[in-house]
Amino acid sequence: MQIFVNLITRAIFMSTPLVLGALGEVLAERTGMMVTAIEGIFLVGAWGGFIGAYLSGNLLIGFLLAMVCGLIVALLYGVTTIYMHQHQIVMGTAVAILVTGCCTFFYRVIFGIQTVPLKVSILKTIKIPLLSKIPIIGQAIFSQNLVTYFTYILVPIMFFVIYKTSLGLSMRSCGENPEAADAAGINVTRTRFLAVAIAGCLGGIAGAYYPLCNVGMYNAEIIGGRGWIAFGICFLGNWNPVGALIFGVIFGISDALGIFVRAMGTSSVPSELFSALPYILVIILTVCRKQFNVPAKLGANYVKED
Amino acid sequence: MNEPVIELKHITKRFAKVLANDDVSITIHKGEVVALLGENGAGKSTIMKILYGLYHATSGEIWIDGKERKIATPKEAMDAGISMIQQHFSLVPAHTVTENIILGNCKGKLDIKKKEKEIQALAEKYGFQVPAGEYVKNLSVGTQQKVEILKALYLNARVLIMDEPTAVLTPQEIDTLMEFVRRYVEQGNSVVFITHKMREVMAVSDTIVVMRNGSICGTVKKTDTSEAELAHMMIGRELETLEKPGTEDMSNRRVRLAVKDLSIKPKDHTPLLEDINFEIHEGEVLGFAGVSDNGQQELCEAIYGGIPITSGKIELDGEDVTNESVKDRIKLGMGYAAADRYRYGMVAEMSMSENMLLKSSYLNKWVNHGLIRWSALHRYTEDSIKQYAIKAPDHTVTAGSLSGGNQQKMVVAREVDMGDKLIIFDQPTRGLDLGAINYVHKTILGERDKGKAVLLVSTELSEIFALSDRIAVLYKGKIMGIFKNGELTTEKIGLLMAGVQPEKEGAES
Numbered sequence: 001m002q003i004f005v006n007l008i009t010r011a012i013f014m015s016t017p018l019v020l021g022a023l024g025e026v027l028a029e030r031t032g033m034m035v036t037a038i039e040g041i042f043l044v045g046a047w048g049g050f051i052g053a054y055l056s057g058n059l060l061i062g063f064l065l066a067m068v069c070g071l072i073v074a075l076l077y078g079v080t081t082i083y084m085h086q087h088q089i090v091m092g093t094a095v096a097i098l099v100t101g102c103c104t105f106f107y108r109v110i111f112g113i114q115t116v117p118l119k120v121s122i123l124k125t126i127k128i129p130l131l132s133k134i135p136i137i138g139q140a141i142f143s144q145n146l147v148t149y150f151t152y153i154l155v156p157i158m159f160f161v162i163y164k165t166s167l168g169l170s171m172r173s174c175g176e177n178p179e180a181a182d183a184a185g186i187n188v189t190r191t192r193f194l195a196v197a198i199a200g201c202l203g204g205i206a207g208a209y210y211p212l213c214n215v216g217m218y219n220a221e222i223i224g225g226r227g228w229i230a231f232g233i234c235f236l237g238n239w240n241p242v243g244a245l246i247f248g249v250i251f252g253i254s255d256a257l258g259i260f261v262r263a264m265g266t267s268s269v270p271s272e273l274f275s276a277l278p279y280i281l282v283i284i285l286t287v288c289r290k291q292f293n294v295p296a297k298l299g300a301n302y303v304k305e306d
Numbered sequence: 307m308n309e310p311v312i313e314l315k316h317i318t319k320r321f322a323k324v325l326a327n328d329d330v331s332i333t334i335h336k337g338e339v340v341a342l343l344g345e346n347g348a349g350k351s352t353i354m355k356i357l358y359g360l361y362h363a364t365s366g367e368i369w370i371d372g373k374e375r376k377i378a379t380p381k382e383a384m385d386a387g388i389s390m391i392q393q394h395f396s397l398v399p400a401h402t403v404t405e406n407i408i409l410g411n412c413k414g415k416l417d418i419k420k421k422e423k424e425i426q427a428l429a430e431k432y433g434f435q436v437p438a439g440e441y442v443k444n445l446s447v448g449t450q451q452k453v454e455i456l457k458a459l460y461l462n463a464r465v466l467i468m469d470e471p472t473a474v475l476t477p478q479e480i481d482t483l484m485e486f487v488r489r490y491v492e493q494g495n496s497v498v499f500i501t502h503k504m505r506e507v508m509a510v511s512d513t514i515v516v517m518r519n520g521s522i523c524g525t526v527k528k529t530d531t532s533e534a535e536l537a538h539m540m541i542g543r544e545l546e547t548l549e550k551p552g553t554e555d556m557s558n559r560r561v562r563l564a565v566k567d568l569s570i571k572p573k574d575h576t577p578l579l580e581d582i583n584f585e586i587h588e589g590e591v592l593g594f595a596g597v598s599d600n601g602q603q604e605l606c607e608a609i610y611g612g613i614p615i616t617s618g619k620i621e622l623d624g625e626d627v628t629n630e631s632v633k634d635r636i637k638l639g640m641g642y643a644a645a646d647r648y649r650y651g652m653v654a655e656m657s658m659s660e661n662m663l664l665k666s667s668y669l670n671k672w673v674n675h676g677l678i679r680w681s682a683l684h685r686y687t688e689d690s691i692k693q694y695a696i697k698a699p700d701h702t703v704t705a706g707s708l709s710g711g712n713q714q715k716m717v718v719a720r721e722v723d724m725g726d727k728l729i730i731f732d733q734p735t736r737g738l739d740l741g742a743i744n745y746v747h748k749t750i751l752g753e754r755d756k757g758k759a760v761l762l763v764s765t766e767l768s769e770i771f772a773l774s775d776r777i778a779v780l781y782k783g784k785i786m787g788i789f790k791n792g793e794l795t796t797e798k799i800g801l802l803m804a805g806v807q808p809e810k811e812g813a814e815s
Binding site for chain 1: 360379380381384392394395396397398399400401405406408409410411412413414415416
């Protein structure tokens, strides 16, 4: 029983950055922007988060810097695609590759080549009074860190904004029929830019989660495709914040499973298989999904005539 | 006459090098229907898009209620009481009617239920049957247009611009629309009706503005003019009159195309085609009338071999071709000019010669041991350009650089040569102007006279009546009846197109 509770606790813990990144992606894709730079945003978030926290000794500064770094990368992506009308997928991939190089380079510029990895202390768990006493979910849900709480509160907020407010209606219209949105007096470019900027901030925090909440150190492989998984979760969750949460937890579970198997070290199944599980899941689930509710103009730039 | 609401003064609009509007001045009065008449590319839509804030004039002024106004965006136009229903609707298919109507006109938290009630009430006030909570993608085109109109009414528009509003409607729906227009202007509003159809102009307008090549070539009162005069103004020359299809009985002639019990019934979907039976004889045009998306495209593609059929049989010159591939059907002499020529008929980035080769690359016509015989192909293309009077400098220009009418001429030229036995024309004149329509019609009749069978699909009744020897009406994938040309009145065919079987009074065939 305790193993099961630990597993779920770990799953929620590991799902946090995936859900957070996917929420940003959902918002952006709803406006028609396929933020393919998300892997780069995650990485720059991890990098900025670690550097901020290490140099200042303050995790909050780490997260703030991560957010700013994520925002800058998102803006670079947004300016080139939204204002300069470059291809979204090509730009996103190019930005992600650029970020990979920059992070490694500037990490060495700042710290040199270290033989022993630099460490920061990770974000503490906060037990919510009373609620954390509830059996099972008390530990699984109410004994997590602040970022996890923030993420889970953000899910209903995001849902409300997308489906119940005029801002959400405008955003969805930009992704479905930007010409119609434009004709209705909505500034399509600004709306898309705003959504990409928010996705950048959330992605930055999500990336910083790995060094600052999980391992306490940074290396170039720290993200290792998890940005892409958040990207996939957005698809699998049908561009819906609640869907993103559900699939985020599923991936959290598989992530947690991998870690458990490795920790036990006795399994006859190689632990690498479990590490690969999230990636295999993306492929299987994407192929199996039948109904997609894709925003009609996802990935298509809006170029106004005249 | 009432006071003017909108005055467009000396508007000129230049797109890069093209002069789209040249010194255009139009006055719209209160309570008036202005028809903007002209061929494609005459600049009708452009001038109205300028008024609606979608385009910006290179020079000229817009005056509203006697004051000069700058209109930079559609939002500003709407604030001034101007709404425009564009040819391609500005609706979000994945959203509900209500969401579409309030888009851009709501703030903060949405009370969808309350808005839905408001909009339902507005629809009922104008006698529109529009379900406010339904998704737009589930509505018919005619209903979608009503949603567009409701959007304008919701914003209290007093000037409503409609760009080719009747192109997608049945005759009955057109009547409803005309009725709405009359009621709407009676309340002191104004309507601008962009069209190239003479009948509508004469039916609904007060003032007619005729445009040609970007400038105005006449502003007349309806009462002072005639259709003939308008046509002359619009085209600038006389059209060749076509000989009416004969009433000759063709049932004794050889059957070229026979379609027997053809059905296409996808799983989890209403049948696209159901028990289609017809024959086309040598030298006969069979016209398929119907509102678009009632199975016309599926029918054409099934005969051509583009989509699999569930059951039935297709025979060409007595030979069963039901299981033949598209390639083999082309070899056997089938030509097909698809409705969406841009998507299915040509490659815009390739040269005209390459496009002429498109469907015969695997025949020996232009290919010798796998090598293209370019010089012969170029000569053939040049001949086609001359023969069909295609406006193109030579065979090297890309198909995409031609105007829509000339692209269609190119496709028609190719298909006419490909189809030795049968040519399928799906909406052959959609989007073309009168001159090009005239030419395509002449070609179709010419090919018929050579003894080919012609299957013509059109949503334009005038075209069906002008070209067909017999007329079939398609409704929801079924043939409502096949009639000799002349047996049907517009009213009767309108009812058939809407799925209503009129009282049998000698209309059988």
